[in-house]
Amino acid sequence: MELSIEIFILATLAFGLMAYVIGRLHKQLGSIMTILGSLTIFGGIAYLGFTGGLTGETAYLTFTQFEISEFGLFFAIIVSFVFAMVSFFNPFFIKQYKYPALYSMLFMFSLAGAIGVFFSSNLLYLFFFFEFVVWTSLFLIPMGRSKKAASWYYGFSAAGSFMLLFAILMIYNANNGSFHISGIGSVTGTTQIIVFIFMSGAAFTKLGAFPLHIWLPKVLTNAPDPVSAVFSGGLEKLGAFVALLAIVNMGGIGFIIPSIDMYFGQMIIATLGALTIVFGTLMAIRQDDAKKLLAYSSMSNGGYILVGFSMLTSQGVAGGLYHIVAHAIASTAAFLAIAAVARVAGTTKMKELGGIIHKMPVTYMVYLIAIISMAGIPPMGGFISKWMIFQAVIDKGMIFIAIATVFGSIGSFLYVFRPLAALFLGQELPQFKKTVKEAPFFMLLPMIILSLLSVYTGVLPGVIIDFINKIFVDMQLNYNIVMNGFAIEGYTSGIEGVGPSLLNPLLIACVFGVGVFVAFLIFIVLKKSKKIDLMDTYTAGNFVYTEEHLHYSVDFYAPLERLYEKYIHIMKNFYKSLANKVREFGAFMKYFFFTNKPEITVFWIVALMVFLLWGDVL
Amino acid sequence: MIEILMNIGFGLGVATFGFVLQTAMGGINRKIAARLQKRRGPKWYQEFIDIFKLLSKRATSHGWIFDFGVIMALGGIIGTAMFMPITSSIVAFEGYDNFFIFVYLIAVGMLGMAMSASGSGNPLASIGVMRALTTMLAYEVPFMVVVMTIIKLTGTSSLTGIAVAQQTGDFNWFMIALPLGFIVAVMSLMGMLGKKPFETYIAPAEIASGPMVEYGGKQLGMLFIMHEITIFIEVSLFVHLFLGGAETIIMFLIKYFIVYAVLNLVSNVLGRFKIDQVVTFFFKWPLFFAVVQAMIAIHLGWVI
Amino acid sequence: MESTKYTQPVALSKKQVDRKWWEIGDFFRRNSLWMLMYCTGCCAIELPPAMTSAYDMERLGMGPMATPRQADVLLVTGYLSLKTLRRLIYTYEQMSEPKYVVGFGSCTINGGIYHDSHAVINQLDQYIPVDSYVAGCMPNTEAVMNGFVDLIELIKNKKANGWKNYHTNNAWYKKNQIDALGEVRIKDEFHQ
Structure with a gap:
């Protein structure tokens, strides 16, 4: 057919x-x-x-x-x-x-x-559809908690769209009036650099990467719960698509930095990607709203995609592509799980929630699998993509990028654990004992499918790796990921007698299963334990009757947050002062151009006319 | 099929070996510490007695997540230990002993334990988990930078591959080849093992042993087994990465003992850091040294 | 002379098997006693010398533990006022079984020098089962160590059955507790 x-x-x-x-x-x-x-x-x-x-x-x-x-x-x-x-x-x-x-x-x-x-x-229609997405999704956002988020989204998207349009027109100019998409790869010289900058800018706004990330947490927090999932899992990936066109398709930009064998343009992207990872991680750690936390985690994961792409090696680009799949699945599942909780509990603030697991065990398991994937722990999809990105980063020997990727990876344990501990686990708060119940079947169904896929992508990566190889062929890139049976071959060092690094996800999953089985055997043969209530807990001999007093959820990582809380508003302040400057500039212009005195207006009109005519004469 | 089953059996053997080795080693080191303090100290097999005693007791349980977390913790750690090479030739899954498996599969165990601890509903447990994760963020970054340097130099992330590269003379032992990195790794290892001064997340007098506050009986026993195997994994990782691995089991035992005993002695004379001190400590000098070492080794090519 | 012919081993009944396992468990339990120190009275000062190099209780496999869930032995070191008694009972009930109690000093035996105080209980044994006492005011450190060795002997001879008595005579213990305290669990000014 x-x-x-x-x-x-x-x-x-x-x-x-x-x-x-x-x-x-x-x-x-x-x-x-x-x-x-x-x-x-x-x-x-x-x-x-x-x-x-x-x-x-x-x-x-x-x-x-x-x-x-x-x-x-x-x-x-x-x-x-x-x-x-x-x-x-x-x-x-x-x-x-x-x-x-x-x-x-x-x-x-x-x-x-x-x-x-x-x-x-056709690049022009690509732009048209791009705008179509912006305009349709724009009106989905204000149906949630706040209308202001939509204006943030619009502001940044507009900037991104203009950058894309400018880049497209540059390409059009450079290719003698052809809007065909293959023209991206054939621009050269200064035009290439400008196109690269603007297309990356468009990708950064869509992906919510540093320094154009401000809209992402606002939108993902305030949009309706399903829309947040769509944005994080789906629409954000438009940015990854443009990034793929800009970073990978255009090839190396600028000169080669000899000691690490990287193009300067890609180096900048990798650095910004690394900053995205670090910023996203640090901000996610200190959020109290579960959706906002996941929003910052989306931002941080977007950084991984950028780092992967900018390495321009088989491992890196494939890792980035794999991360798109793994993150889309995991992040959608996590957002949906939080949405399911929000539907019955009425809030996503972690300090108001606790002990939801006792009423919503399936939702909890879905969230658990999603965060295991997001944190890059086997046997889930996120591990494979992070492994490939690590391989690529080491291969290039880029230490600072490596620090950022490791930091983001370990930091993700911190922030994904936060909702787990504060929202799902801990004391069961009395206000949720009656009202909360498990989500209906048709909400559980997509979540379970996503969880199974998370496991599938983490255990049998073969199908997706094949697809990625086909993409490489299709894009005429000289990359290839070799599958050795069920194992993925990592980078080959070129040092004699040293084979490529191997990763066999199926084996890892099996061995993990064996380990759990053994642990279960140990558990089951031993004496049965006595069931006790959650409130019957060690309090140093004190009698505590209030659940809230035994629930640790406010300021979870307070000692860590204290170390950097002075610096968190840098980017926000930057944009705020930028807005102020624009406003001042506007006031200045208004003072000169749009005064109440008609003679000044007439003078400027005449001056402009003279200028234009004069320009024409010249 | 038979071969895979053999391998899995072999892997389980490695995990058991690790458990027995580290439990005995723990007892011996308690004895050493006691002798330094002019005490007789416990029997060398004291830790076995402790664990079996715990397994024999009637425990209390705070619901299914409390038990499930413990099973996941022990299972994850056993699974990780199954990949661990003992010598360069004794390894259950040849070619698949990738370094990243140890770092990330161990995290499943940690996550299981953290989950179970939070599921107990005790705030001290959550505080302990918070501190454990924060400490992890601190020590893991410098350690990974050093290890990435090693992987870049040897060109493989297979643990036996790295060990063989040191044995065949391509490189000196990395404790000599990368002296700064070695110092960093020792400090990180102290953090990994939860030895003083980085045992902030246990802190018995302050937060009542942190994550373990609600455990007793078999759950605590299983966590003790998990803890012993974790230490086995981390110390052997160190032996393979920095001390040239081992050609024979005897060499492995000797190196293992030296590393563990020295760390134990060092930790016995130190006090405990506050949690923010742990973070600032690791992100100051160890990270700086790790970066300097990586710069020197990768970009300048100066490897002793 | 005994026959060397092979005889079919007699299958043990379930009770006997359980008993065997229990004995094996007892070996581990008596060689690894983890203490929870309830240091309300002056006798607690005898514990540091018992733990450190002078007497070194670690050679018996004993050591301090942080929470009642992990501990095997509850050390009640001295007098118990009514306020602390309810907390002691709460703590004792949180310990996982088998569990043992050692009472320190004359205060736990007959009230000691506080025997006529209205705020202090006289006999600890009325409220929770005590397995071993260390007499004296205050006891010598040797006596403390001796008390521990006694407890180990008791476990070996299956006589440290206080925790079982707490189950069988629970009504009696509860009655004594209520008589003395009014109610074990309280709602005071901190817990509305």
């Missing part, structure tokens, strides 16, 4: 319109349309993509051009999958929104835009 990609885009849009119409009549039914729609789109793209049935011919949208590339397919499958999984949550959250029908429509429209971005071969 063969279908054009435009059918999918049109179908998505049609589903969106249907969801709107039906949603006007009945809220829930409209949101169920989003489930049907996104599942159909995901199923269709994945099935046809793997069987080679997708085509880029256009019959209806004749003004655009599509091309089926492996990396576009890669991204499209991930993002539509994330949309499909998150859409299961829509019916349960739809009541909270002011405009439920509009929500369902925009949800589908942003998916359509994302697919358009991934398959457009």
Whole structure:
């Protein structure tokens, strides 16, 4: 079977319109349309993509051009999958929104835009779809807690879009009026550097990387809970897509730094990626809101993707691509788990929550698996990608980047553990003993699927590695990841007699399973323990009857936070003072140009006319 | 299939060996410390008695996560130990003893223990976990930088590969080849083992032994087994990375004993840091030395 | 002369097997006594010399522990006022079984010099079961060590059964506790 990609885009849009119409009549039914729609789109793209049935011919949208590339397919499958999984949550959250029908429509429209971005071969229409995503997702955000977050998102996205547009026009100019996507790789000289800077800028804004990260935590905290999951797992990956085009596709930028064998441009990206990791980690550690914490963790993981890409080695780029998969799955699962808790408990503030596990064990397990993957611990997907990125960083011998990656990796244990300890574990607070109950089956279903996939990507990486190899061939890159049976080959040093480093995830998972089995045997043969209440706990002989007093959740990492809390507002203050400067500049302009005295206005008009005419004469 | 089962059996043997070795070593070192303080000290097999006693007692349990965490902790650590090479030829899964497995698979055990401790509902346990994780953030970064230097130099992240590179004479033992890095690694190892001055997260008089506050009976016994195997993994990691591994078991035992005994003696004369002191300490000199060592070794190529 | 012919070993009953396991467990338990020190009275000052190089209790396998869950022996070192008694009972009930109690000084035996105080209990044995006493006011450090060795002997001879008595005679102990304290668990000004 063969279908054009435009059918999918049109179908998505049609589903969106249907969801709107039906949603006007009945809220829930409209949101169920989003489930049907996104599942159909995901199923269709994945099935046809793997069987080679997708085509880029256009019959209806004749003004655009599509091309089926492996990396576009890669991204499209991930993002539509994330949309499909998150859409299961829509019916349960739809009541909270002011405009439920509009929500369902925009949800589908942003998916359509994302697919358009991934398959457009015309850069101008790529930009059009890019903007389409921004504009549709923009109105999803204010349906949550705060409207202000949307303006932050808009501000940064606008900056990113303009940078992308500028880069595209530069490419257009350099390629004699061709908007084709392959033109990115063929620009040279100063143009190349400018295009690189602007495209990376666009990627950084979308990915929420330092120093353009301010919007990400605001949006992910304040957006409706399912939308946060979509942003973190799906729409953020648009940034990774642009980053892949800019960093990998354009090749090395600038001169080579001899001692580490890296291009200067890539070095800058890697440094900014490393800063993103460190900033995200440090900020995530001190958050009290579980969603905000996960938002900063998304930022930090985006840094890993950038570091991986900028290494420009097989291990690095493959690690970055693998991290996109692993993080999309894990982060969506984590956000969904928190959303499920927020639905019944009414808050995501960790200091107000505690002991949720006793009522929501499945949600807890989903969250646990997700954070194991996010922290890069085997046997989950995140381990493999982090391992490959580590390999690449060591291979290049970049010490400071290595420090950042290690710091982010160990730091992620700290912050992902925080919601685990404060929100799920600890004392069961009395206010949740009655009200909280496990999420319904249709909310658990996507979460369980995501958890299983987290394990699958961590145990059998073969399918995804094959896909990544196909992407390398498709992008005409000279990279390749060799699979040795079930094992992934790491970097080969070139030193004689030393083979490549091997990682066998299946073996690790088996051995871990054996270990747990042995531990379980030890546990089960020994005397059964006496069940006691959570409140019956060591208090140095004191009698404590209040659960809150025995629940440690406020300022969890206080001693560590104290060490850097002076420095956390640097970037925010920078943007604030930048805003002030812009405002002052505007006031200054206003004073000169738009005064109440007509003669001054007339003078400026005349001056401008003279200037323009004079310029024309020259 | 048979081969894999053999290997797994072999791996379990390594884990058991590690447990027995470290438990005996722990007893012997308690004896040494006692002799230094003019005491007779316990029997050398005291730690075995302690663990079996704990396993024989009737424990209390705070719910399923409390038990599940303990099983996950011990399971993760046993799994990690199964990958550990003892000598360059005695290794259960040849070629797969990747350094990163030890660093990250051990974390499963740690996560399990932390989860179980928090599940007990005691605030002191959560404080202990917080301190343990913070300490981990402190010591792991300089240590990883040093190890990455070694991996870059030897060109392999396989532990036996690194050990063989030192034995065949491509490199001196890395304690000689990378003297600054060695000092850093010793300090990090002290942190890993939770020896004074970095035992802030146990602190019995302050937070009532931290994560272990609610454990008694078999759960505590299993955590003790886990603790012994963890120490085995960390010390042998150090032996393979910096002391040239071992050709024979005897050499391994000697090196292991020396490393553990020296660290024990050092820790016996030190006091305890506060938790923020631990962090600032590790991020000051050890990290600086580690970076200097990496710069010298990788970019200048000066390896003794 | 005994026959050398092979005889079928007699299968042990479940009770006998349990007993064997219990004896093995007792060996470990008596050689590894972890203490929880409830240092309310002056006798606590005898513990440091017992622990350090002068008497070195570690050679018996004993050592201090941080929480009641981990400990085997509860050391009650001296007089117990009513306020501390309820906390002692709470602590004792948190210990995991088998558990033992050692009473220090004459205060735990008959009230000692506080025998006529309205705020201090006289016989500890009325409230929680005590396995071994160390008499004296205050006891010598040798006596303290001797008390520990006595406890070890008691465990060996299966006579340290205080924790079982606490189960079987629980009603009696509870009655004594309530009589003295009113109620064991309290809601005072700190716990509304």
